[in-house]
Amino acid sequence: MKALLAENGIPLLVESDDFLPIVDVVIGLPLGSAWDPPGLEGLTALSVHMLRRGTSAYKPPKGPPLPALSSQEFEASIERLGASIEVELQRTSVRIHASVIRPNLAPLFSLLGAMLEAPALGAQEFLRLRNQTMAHLESELDDDAFLGTLAWQKHLFRDHPFARPSYGTLSSLAQMRVDQLRAFFEEWIKASPMIVGFGGAISPEEAVELIEANFGVRKSKNRPFVLSEPPPPKGIQVAIVHQAQREQSQLFVTALGAKLGAPSFYPLVVANAAFGGMYTSRLVRHVRELKGWSYSAMSHLYADRVRDAWVIHTHPPLSVLGKCIKLELDLIQEFWSDGIKEDELDGAKRHLIHSHAFRRESAFQRLSPYLEAWLHELPGDALSQPSEEIARLTLQDVNQAIQSAWAFGHDLCVVISMSGPAPRLEKEAQRLSGALTIYEPRTLIR
Amino acid sequence: MPTSLRFRALDPLPFGTRLSIARFAFENGLLALLVQDHRAPIVSYQAWFKVGSRDEAVGKSGQAHLLEHLLFLDILGWPDGGIDRVVEEAGGNTNAATWVDFTHFYENLPASKLELAIQLESKRMHGLCLSEERLENEKRVVLSERKEQVDDDIEGTTQEVLHAMAFGRRHPYGWPTIGWKKDIIAITPEDCMHFYRTHYCPKRCIVVIVGDFEIETALSEIAKAYSPLAPRGIERLPPPSPPRWRPRRRTIFRPAASPKLMLAWPAPSITSPYHSHLLLVSEVLGGGRSSRLFRSLVEDMEVATDVQTHLLPFEGPSLFEIWVDLRPDSSIEEVLEHIQKELSRLEDRPLSYEELQSARNRLELRFFESLRTRSGIAEEIGFCAAVTGDPAYGFVQIERCRQSTPWEILDTVKRVFRFPPLELCLLPLEARKAHNATRSCP
Structure with missing residues (x-):
């Protein structure tokens, strides 16, 4: 992997691999949905998705000028090249992934240059995208996991920006105006530093040439943006999303998760693998293998530049929901108070270390740790040696990290997405003796 | 002294411009397709079976998929905790999939663990020892999967209804691969063992290995590990005929x-x-x-x-x-x-x-x-x-x-x-x- 700096101040990461005749490109920006001003939730999402909704005429620094393209013309041009573009929005980062068949890399880059340097941000297209986003939110009312996630984020993060829905709500979108979006673009996106990662059939020299030909000068530092640590939850919070006529529930049990680059990060990665991150972990063994209560049973440890979430997600049928909640809470209590055991540590470490090769299999994957480190303002190699970091960990390191990260009864949030008559929902909630909120699905997107 | 199967090389096939598929036919009917790719020290080992939900009988839908689940659990000669534990500890991952025409199992492992995959997969083909309790438990898991992916999922529901309309509920492509709920509940250990013995035979199996390994070593391991498998099993029926098209x-x-x-x-x-x-x-x-x-x-x-x-x-x-x-x-x-x-x-x-x-x-x-x-x-x-x-x-x-x-x-x-x-x-x-x-x- 080569790390380079183009003349225009844009850092590049290039992993050359000509095994396949395709090239993957990732353009990363260190800003995300946490930048949404309160009341304008969804503004960052709309702004980055508007980038592909047509471009103004653009004269790139070294290449031929590009005429203005409507949204349809832009999409058709991308697809004609045998290319794809996906915009991925996270809470503190944006990644624009593009893939293309090798012969069409140069014309793709002209389009990417115009997309980032001269998006049209037209009023008509803004209204169209806003309406489509609202229609999408409405259609998500079918998706129990989506609604459950909105509910646990709201309860776990409370008044922190991570609590806000990344794609906004019907009301925040309805009041959004194109001038606000244009101002956000100028203030944050256009002014943002960016990094470009290349993986595949491309040399470092070609990559530098493409960046210098198609992009203007970029700053190396973003404007300061203060993102505080999320406050710990206050005791058990219970939220129920009342879905009509479902066959089974979606159960989320969540707590604050990890912070990238913190000393506790790798110990918590190992702890999570042992608890519910592998098919042979405690959670899967008890909930799926021994009881047969849920086909899916996994825990996920999310990490960001501040603490993100730790999420246990299962789908028990309504007939055993109460028992399954109790089992999961017992497992968490035991995990948080006693930690993991020596054989679990060995199993989790072996799995994470030996499987590392699969997370570096493609050229694109090999770029990821450097790209993530840059996007999260960490030293370049902070995430590049996970196997060595994990190999060093002792049982004491892992169990100390568990105990300092979590305390049972204080840090939990339980969200159940289920159907059934209200008394039954309340009965399940009362067993948990926590603060209870019942949501009708629509209230979560309103 | 373990016996060893004989095999013969078939003509290699190009796979794009950079890779080549070496093909070997074993005397018991097993076919091995081997692709060397030394760019990283890993291998993918996959066993593809020419059996899917189309091979089930009317009223026995879901058998192929349920059997796929069961074949991760109690296999004679596997270590305690089943295949997941050994593969995860070796740093690999394993899973499987069933659809109308096929069932496949895979292990992605560090290259040094290829032999482990060969051992596990060969035992999977003849070592199932099924208990009533295990079957009932796994039926609950499959019913949970069905609720998640069909009953509570709009796209899953419409797919299931549409395919039943298109092919008819008694056509082998017309019933869902996961099975009708009542059929899943009714599956017995005898049904599973009969389906297993009939369809999981060498001539219905294709082993695919891609990654960093030596062909001679892999062939020799396969020849030993799969030697207990006799060339048994029935010929597969041809794919079903098109149904009468009834637009509505x-x-x-x-x-x-x-x-x-x-x-x-x-x-x-x-x-x-x-x-x-x-x-x-x-x-x-x-x-x-x-x-x-x-x-x-x-x-x-x-x-x-x-x-x-x-x-x-x-x-x-x-x-x-x-x-x-x-x-x-x-x-x-x-x-x-x-x-x-x-x-x-x-x-x-x-x-x-x-x-x-x-x-x-x-x-x-x-x-x-x-x-x-x-x-x-x-x-x-x-x-x-x-x-x-x-x-x-x-x-x-x-x-x-x-x-x-x-x-x-x-x-x-x-x-x-x-x-x-x-x-x-x-x-x-x-x-x-x-x-x-x-x-x-x-």
């Missing part, structure tokens, strides 16, 4: 946020050259944001939030499907009328060179993207070998797409869309009253 409309009501529309036409087997033409048509109609139906229904008319087109890759008769997720207040009739208009346009005029080239380029990109990892390459080879008989069939299809002319595609369009489609409308529960009132009008 059905409306179902579910707790959904907005109406959905699914249309289906009869399509040829994946091995037919016409299948490649339809892949291009699928791209033109619904393959991207500038495709004809996405652009018109989602962007211009703003009556839908999503449009997708699918061409099923079945060995036997297949389906061409259009799925539309409508906006809550949009009219199904308006959407249907527009789709009909687009299909007529497709039948009236051959595709422009530009539109055709765009579709070819997108298919090519997607194909190469699927080959980024060793497991992706192994899956491509295994699927094509099990379903089409040609492990490099993916490249054949890409070449056919490159060679297809607008006039050939037009001809296929006329053949396929001359049939009226099946129409499945899924409406929110609240629409039931209005729907009934409309129907009862004189």
Whole structure:
């Protein structure tokens, strides 16, 4: 992997691999949905998705000028090249992934240059995208996991920006105006530093040439943006999303998760693998293998530049929901108070270390740790040696990290997405003796 | 002293420009397809079985899929904790999938652990020891999977209903691979063991290895590990015949946020050259944001939030499907009328060179993207070998797409869309009253 700096101040990461005749490109920006001003939730999402909704005429620094393209013309041009573009929005980062068949890399880059340097941000297209986003939110009312996630984020993060829905709500979108979006673009996106990662059939020299030909000068530092640590939850919070006529529930049990680059990060990665991150972990063994209560049973440890979430997600049928909640809470209590055991540590470490090769299999994957480190303002190699970091960990390191990260009864949030008559929902909630909120699905997107 | 199977080398096959598939036929019927790729110290080991839900009997749906679950659990000679534990501790991952024409199992492992995969997979083929308790537990897991992926999932529900409409509930492609609920509940240990002994035999198995290994070592390990497997088992029945096409409309009501529309036409087997033409048509109609139906229904008319087109890759008769997720207040009739208009346009005029080239380029990109990892390459080879008989069939299809002319595609369009489609409308529960009132009008 080569790390380079183009003349225009844009850092590049290039992993050359000509095994396949395709090239993957990732353009990363260190800003995300946490930048949404309160009341304008969804503004960052709309702004980055508007980038592909047509471009103004653009004269790139070294290449031929590009005429203005409507949204349809832009999409058709991308697809004609045998290319794809996906915009991925996270809470503190944006990644624009593009893939293309090798012969069409140069014309793709002209389009990417115009997309980032001269998006049209037209009023008509803004209204169209806003309406489509609202229609999408409405259609998500079918998706129990989506609604459950909105509910646990709201309860776990409370008044922190991570609590806000990344794609906004019907009301925040309805009041959004194109001038606000244009101002956000100028203030944050256009002014943002960016990094470009290349993986595949491309040399470092070609990559530098493409960046210098198609992009203007970029700053190396973003404007300061203060993102505080999320406050710990206050005791058990219970939220129920009342879905009509479902066959089974979606159960989320969540707590604050990890912070990238913190000393506790790798110990918590190992702890999570042992608890519910592998098919042979405690959670899967008890909930799926021994009881047969849920086909899916996994825990996920999310990490960001501040603490993100730790999420246990299962789908028990309504007939055993109460028992399954109790089992999961017992497992968490035991995990948080006693930690993991020596054989679990060995199993989790072996799995994470030996499987590392699969997370570096493609050229694109090999770029990821450097790209993530840059996007999260960490030293370049902070995430590049996970196997060595994990190999060093002792049982004491892992169990100390568990105990300092979590305390049972204080840090939990339980969200159940289920159907059934209200008394039954309340009965399940009362067993948990926590603060209870019942949501009708629509209230979560309103 | 363990015995060792004899084998013979078949002609190697090129797999694109960079790789080659070495092929070996073992005396008990097993076929091994080996691809060396030394770029990283890992291997993907996959066992593809020519058995799927189409091999089940009427009333026994879900057997193939349930058996796939059971084959991760109690196998004689496997360590305690089953296959997941040993593979995870070795730093690998393992999983499986079942569909109408195939079942496959895989392990992705560090290269030094190839022997482990060979041992595990060979024992999987003859070591199942099933207890009643284990079966009942796993049936609960499968019923949970069914609830998650079908009963509580709008797309899963519509797929299941549409396929039953298209093929008929007694046609081998008409019942769901996961099985009807009542059939799953009724499966007995004897059913499972009978299905296992009948179909899990060497001549129905293709072993695919892709990655960093030496061919001689792999062959010698396979020859030893699979030697207890005699050349038993029955010949597989040919794929089912196309059902009589009975176009009709059905409306179902579910707790959904907005109406959905699914249309289906009869399509040829994946091995037919016409299948490649339809892949291009699928791209033109619904393959991207500038495709004809996405652009018109989602962007211009703003009556839908999503449009997708699918061409099923079945060995036997297949389906061409259009799925539309409508906006809550949009009219199904308006959407249907527009789709009909687009299909007529497709039948009236051959595709422009530009539109055709765009579709070819997108298919090519997607194909190469699927080959980024060793497991992706192994899956491509295994699927094509099990379903089409040609492990490099993916490249054949890409070449056919490159060679297809607008006039050939037009001809296929006329053949396929001359049939009226099946129409499945899924409406929110609240629409039931209005729907009934409309129907009862004189």
